[in-house]
Amino acid sequence: MTTTRIRQMAASGEPVSVLTSYDFTLARLVDEAGIDIILVGDSASNVVCGNTTTLPITVDEMIFLTRGVVRAAQHALVVADMPFGSYQTSEEEAVRNAVRMLKESGCDAVKLEGGEDVLPAIRRMIAAGIPVMGHLGLTPQSVNQFGGYGLRAKEQAEADKLLHDAELLAKAGCFSVVLEKIPAALAAQVTEKLTPYHCATIGIGAGNKTHGQVLVLHDMLGLNQGFQPKFLRRFADMGNEIKSAVQDYITAVRDRSFPNETECY
Ligand code: KIV
Numbered sequence: 001m002t003t004t005r006i007r008q009m010a011a012s013g014e015p016v017s018v019l020t021s022y023d024f025t026l027a028r029l030v031d032e033a034g035i036d037i038i039l040v041g042d043s044a045s046n047v048v049c050g051n052t053t054t055l056p057i058t059v060d061e062m063i064f065l066t067r068g069v070v071r072a073a074q075h076a077l078v079v080a081d082m083p084f085g086s087y088q089t090s091e092e093e094a095v096r097n098a099v100r101m102l103k104e105s106g107c108d109a110v111k112l113e114g115g116e117d118v119l120p121a122i123r124r125m126i127a128a129g130i131p132v133m134g135h136l137g138l139t140p141q142s143v144n145q146f147g148g149y150g151l152r153a154k155e156q157a158e159a160d161k162l163l164h165d166a167e168l169l170a171k172a173g174c175f176s177v178v179l180e181k182i183p184a185a186l187a188a189q190v191t192e193k194l195t196p197y198h199c200a201t202i203g204i205g206a207g208n209k210t211h212g213q214v215l216v217l218h219d220m221l222g223l224n225q226g227f228q229p230k231f232l233r234r235f236a237d238m239g240n241e242i243k244s245a246v247q248d249y250i251t252a253v254r255d256r257s258f259p260n261e262t263e264c265y
Pocket of ligand 1: 020041180
């Protein structure tokens with residue numbers, strides 16, 4: 001999978017499937033299942049590290065996690081999130097960190113949050129040969145500014161700004177833009193606007209008119225049991241599967257039925 005192919009899919013209306021992964025074993029399963037893009041999201045800060053926000057995760061930690069995913073991906077394009085603080089301080093710092101992400105993790109592209117504010121950094125990255133995925137709408141790295149994780153761009157002014165930012169990102173050369181938690185009608189409008197640029201919109205909580213969809217793997221597998229926003233469909237109940245398997249193991253250890261004769265040397 002390449003960014004060129006993702007652009008073709010956006011142009012021809014072929015849906016793009018995206019899931020997060022943060023480690024070799026799960027990424028291999030996701031890749032073998034045929035996903036188009038694996039996103040090593042900074043949601044790793046929550047689901048892997050147990051933080052309450054995405055803010056604490058570092059470039060070094062993202063590189064460490066992404067390496068395992070890259071080793072697993074035989075087919076999928078691997079996109080890694082640039083963590084909070086790695087691209088906001090200066091354009092030079094942004095390009096240096098993006099170069100590190102590609103060089104040290106082997107990922108194919110980076111994703112970063114924001115519109116016009118981060119455009120100079122995005123332009124420099126693209127000029128340096130680094131494919132960039134944008135991210136608009138609910139941008140979790142700005143949670144302290146937003147004051148929560150609610151729906152974004154409900155008001156016309158914010159919707160207009162989002163449309164404007166999306167077009168700027170596409171014009172700057174982003175091959176794709178994530179649209180998180182915005183009204184479906186607005187996401188459809190953005191998608192129509194970005195199609196001529198062959199820039200794929202990837203929605204999460206943004207309706208079904210975007211070019212593609214993304215979910216956090218742990219959420220859609222039912223591993224993250226406390227989290228149930230309206231947009232999340234659970235495609236499996238792995239949380240309860242795992243608990244039940246672990247309980248069976250504990251019982252088998254306690255009653256000495258494990259290991260049995262065929263499981264001994
Ligand atoms: O970090 C992440 O997992 C993301 C997706 C929710 C798009 O940014």
